[in-house]
Amino acid sequence: MEGSWNKLKFCFPIISHKLEYNETNREKLDELCKELISLNVLDEITQMLCLEIQNTLLKQIVPEFWKPFFENNLESQSNNKAKQKCEFQIFRNAITQLFRRYQLLNRIMVQVKYLESKTGKKLIYNFDEVFKSSLLSQLPDSFTNIVHAFYYVSFKVFINTKADNDDDEEFMEEREECLGCEMLQLKCQCQELVNAFGEINLCLTKMGLLDRISGYTLTHLIQNEIYNHIQKTCKGNFDTQHLKNLEKWLDTIVLEWLTRIYNNGSSKLDPTNTKIRESINCFQMKLKYFLYEKYANSIIDQFFNIIIEFPESQPAIDDLKLCMEKLDLRAHLVETLKTSLKTRLLHQGVDTCDIITGYVATIKTMRHLEKSGILLQTCTEPVKEYLRKCRQDTVRCVVTSLIEETPSDLAEELARSEAIKAEENERNKDEMNNWQEWSPDPVDAITDSEKHSRNRKSDIISMIVDIYGSKELFVNEYRNLLAERLLINLDFNPEKEIRNLELLKLRFGENLLHSCEVMLRDISDSKRINAHILESETFTSTAEKDEPSVSALIVSSQFWPTFKKETMELPDEMNKIFERYKKSYEEYKGNRTLCWSALNGKxxxxxxxxxxxxxxxxxxxxxxxxxxxxxxxxxxxxxxxxxxxxxxxxxxxxxxxxxxxxxxxxxxxxxxxxCDEKQQDCEMETQVNVVLDEEETMVSANDQREEELQVFWSYILGMLTNLDSMPLERIHQMLKLFASQGPGFEFSQDELKSFLQRKVREHKLVYALGVYQLPKN
Amino acid sequence: MKIKVKSWTSVAWWKWIANDENCGICRMAFENCCPDCSFAGDDCPLVWGHCSHVFHMHCICKWLNSQLNQQLCPMCRQTWRFNDR
Known part of the structure; x- marks a missing residue:
């Protein structure tokens, strides 16, 4: 009995709580076995040994392994780099020690298994499982920090060795510190770190712990690095495509590093080892998606800047297009773009012109991103609404930039009119031929009316006009602007205006722009008539000496915007001359006369x-x-x-x-x-050259509209006299029914409402309980 | 102070000298053109009848052409005769 116990203690020192292993040969074990069998305690002893091993694991090995992780968390080191270095070492030591003990226990386990085989029963557990579970049962919260530091340091070293090969050597030499280990170049530890790293990973793999201990941290770390890499290489840089380089970076550097971790330090994968290959492939897929997502998001977050820089930023859009084929980013894109448009474009601090420029840029960018225009439509809805509601001068800005001297986006777009028409026809044809490639709109498309789908593919100018939904408004504003320009700049060069007009006609149709055509013709006619009159008998015969030279712009009043009714008395001398001018005109044209608009001219x-x-x-x-x-x-x-x-x-x-x-x-x-006396205080500059102080000579479009609505007032009065009281909708309907022949009838219910409200304020109407009535007096 | 006007450009609109404002046939202003024309004035002149009524030339000609028997002024039903003023 005593002898057997001693033998047992010799073969298995662990039974007396010693973490040791004695090399024993088969004979000795067999002998021990026989004795234990004769004592009929083999089963018990085997189980006892198992328990003892388990105990040692739980009470000694595992706590000792985790101890540095706890301790390290307590002390806070100020220097981050040094801390990471230190953590690297801690992790390395802990793993090395753990691995040594793991091997030792494993050897003991082999012997215990031998004993078990003698009993012929299944008595002991799977050692690896127990090892893992006891280790993880005591997992401290902060252990990921250290693991993270460990991998982070090694990743940096790895990246640096990779970069070394690519970069200029000269550039590298200039640095005193090694980029990888951040030590002085002379004392570079990179190689050492790489070796240690490979060693530790090998230990972890052998213990089957690699995934459990490092997996999560590793994924996290790599994702972080991907994110940083994207930010570093791509932020604010839209004029090149990055996606290929990023993928290459991921495939070569990151995956090679991963392969090294999983594949015992070598980057060459053994083709027969399908298990590792599979897990690496799996990692690669996951990371690639992550890369796409992060990159796309970074583009989307900077989308406003991309719009501003378009077309220089086209490569970024191309990248995003590729990403969107793989991921569903539509909702995110729409939301982000809407918000950034709102915060950066749609507020008081931005000029209407700039908003329109932004809008045009958005249209162009989104067109490039997506041909169908569905995203564009959803994203720009707020812009349109804002312009419609808050900016009165939208139309004027658009028209001005359409016909401006200086080149602008819209002017270019206008010049392209014909090309666009042809393009559109081509596209329509294509659509019919390739009907098989038709796909339905995505669910988030605005589908409320037929109008939208029609407009989706139209060009930029149509999209701008679409803000208000009526061509008339634009044409009217153009007419007013044209009149202003013509009146201010009397001896202007008509060719450019005629060209503009021709382009606009293509766009808006001949009918709407007819009066503009007449206006331009008036200008050239005036020149002819002028020349004729100034040479005519009637005019020259009575002319005095040194008379000022006069000329006139003779307009066809019906086609011009209404002149202001204001008038004034000219100096007598001038009046006489213009009277004569008028007489000559009457003679020249017969049955026609002139009405002077004294305030206009120069x-x-x-x-x-x-x-x-x-x-x-x-x-x-x-x-x-x-x-x-x-x-x-x-x-x-x-x-x-x-x-x-x-x-x-x-x-x-x-x-x-x-x-x-x-x-x-x-x-x-x-x-x-x-002040014609020589007074000191009225000094004048001799070379004052003041060009016309610009005054509004025309009735503005708003006032004109007012006048048009005034026409309907008599209808409304009639209606209310007969029908007593009516709600807004009904008045609108009735007007539509009876007064639709009149000019400029197209007005919305809102417009009518504001008109009626003004009448209420003027006490010409009474509004109560949702109906309008005439005041009873 | 002496002021010398070098040049004076003024603006005027032309008007028919007639006893009415609108053409009785197309109801457009005389200074506008008849519905078939696109330019007023020389391109779409007025004509005067002996009855003192005035129309766009194109309008009254169309009217007269549509009359089978008698050529009447559409306003006063007198026989239409052009007044060459």
Whole structure:
């Protein structure tokens, strides 16, 4: 009995709580076995040995293994790099020790198994399982930090060795520190670190712990590195495609590193080892998706900048396109873009022109991203709404940029009109031929009306016009702008305008732009008539000597925007000349006469004052005012206002121009005096060249609309007299029914509502309980 | 102070000298053209009848062509005669 116990203690020191292993040969074990069998305790002893091993694991090995992980968490080292280095070592030591003990226990286990085989029963458990489970049962929270540090350090070393091969050597030499291990170049530890790293991974693989201990951290780390890499290489850099390089980076560097970890330190994969290959492939797939997702998200997050930089940023869009084929990013893209448009474009601080530029850029970018235009439509809905609701000057801005002298996106787009038409036809044909390639709209497409699907494929100008949904508005605004330009710049070059007009006609149709055509014709006709009249008998025979040269722009009033009704009295001298001009015209044209619009036009005058000469181009009103100061040096505002036939307030504003020139002063209230004495305080610059002070000569589009609506007022009055009271919808319907022949009928219910509301404010209507009534008096 | 006007450009609109504003046939203003034309004035002139009524030339000609027997002024039903003023 005693002898047997001693033998047992010798063969298995673990039974007396010693973590040791004695090399024993088969004979000794067999002998021990026989004795134990004779004592009938073999079963018990085998189980006892198992328990003892398990105990040692739980009470000694595992706690000792985890101990440094706990300790390290407590001390906080200020230097991050040093800390990581330190953690690297801790992990390395812990694993090495664990591995040594694992091997030892394994050897003991072999002997115990031999004993078990003698009993003929299944008595012991799978050692590896127990090892793993007892290890993980005591897992500390913070252990991932250390594992992370371990892999992070080695990853950096690895990347650096890879980069070394690619980069210029000169560049590398300039650095004192090694990029990998961050030690001085001379003391570079990279190789050592690589060796240690390979060794540890091998240990982990042998213990079957690689996945359990490092798997999660590893994935996390790599994802992090992918993210950082994307940020580093691609952020703010849209003019090259990155996706290929990123994939290459992932396939070569990251996967090679992974392969090394899983494949015992070598990067060459054994083709027969399908298990490793499979897990690497699996990793690769996961990481590739992750890469796509992160890259696409980084593009989407910077989408506004990409829009601004388009078309330079086209490569980024191409990348995103590729990503979107693999991942469903539509919802995210729409949301992000909508938000960034809102925060960066749609607020008070941005000019309407800039919003339109942004809108055009968005259209172009999204067109490039997606041909069908569904995303575009969803994303730009807020822009359209904002422009429609908050920006009154949208139309004007668009029209201005359409016809501007300086090249702009829209002007270019307009010039492309014909090409686009042809393109569209081509596309329609294609669509019919390739009907098999048709695919339905995605579920998130706006499908509320037929109009949308029609507009989706139309060009940029149509999309802009689509903001308001009516061509008339744009054409009207164009007409007003054109009239303004023509009136201000009387001797202009008509060719460009004619070209513009032709392009616009292609776009909006001949009918709508007819009056603009007449306007341009009026200009050229005027030149001809002018020349004729100035040479005619009637005009020249009575001409005085040194008469100012006159000319006139003769317009067909029906086709021009309405002139303001305001008028004024010209100086007598000028009046006489223009009377003569009119007579000559009547003679020339027969049965036709002229009505002067005295306020419009421009005057070139030379003023001689205080031995100085001023050469100015001014409006007729300004010329008339200064003319009157020629003979009378002081004027009361009121008396001048009667002479010129101009309201005092307007007159005062116009005198302001001469005050600025230093020619007139207001000495007392409403008393204006010419400064022609040599006074020190009215110094003038001799070379003042002021171009026309721009005044609005036309009734604005808004006022004009007002007038149009006024036409319907009589209809509304009639309706309400007969039917007593009506709700808004019904009035709108009735007007549509009865008054649709009139010009400019197209108005919305909203427009009618605001019109009626104004009538309510003017006490011409009563609004109560949702119906409009005439006030009872 | 002496002011010398070098050039004075003014703006005017032309008007028919007639006793009405609209053409009695097409109801357009005289200064506008008849529905078949696109330019007013020289391209779409007015004509005067002895009865003192005025129409776009194109309008009254069309009207007269559509009359089978008598050539009447559509406004006063007198026989239409052009007044060459």
């Amino acid at each position: 005057v070139n005058i030379e003023i001689e004052i205080n031995d100085k000469k001023l050469d100015l181009t001014v409006t007729p009103a300004q010329a008339t005012i200064i003319w009157h100061f020629q003979n009378q040096k002081e004027w009361q505002l009121d008396s001048l206002s009667t002479v010129i036939n101009m309201p005092p307030s307007v007159l005062r504003r116009r005198i302001g121009f001469w005050q600025l020139q230093g020619l007139i002063r207001e000495t007392k209230e409403n008393l204006f005096v010419l």
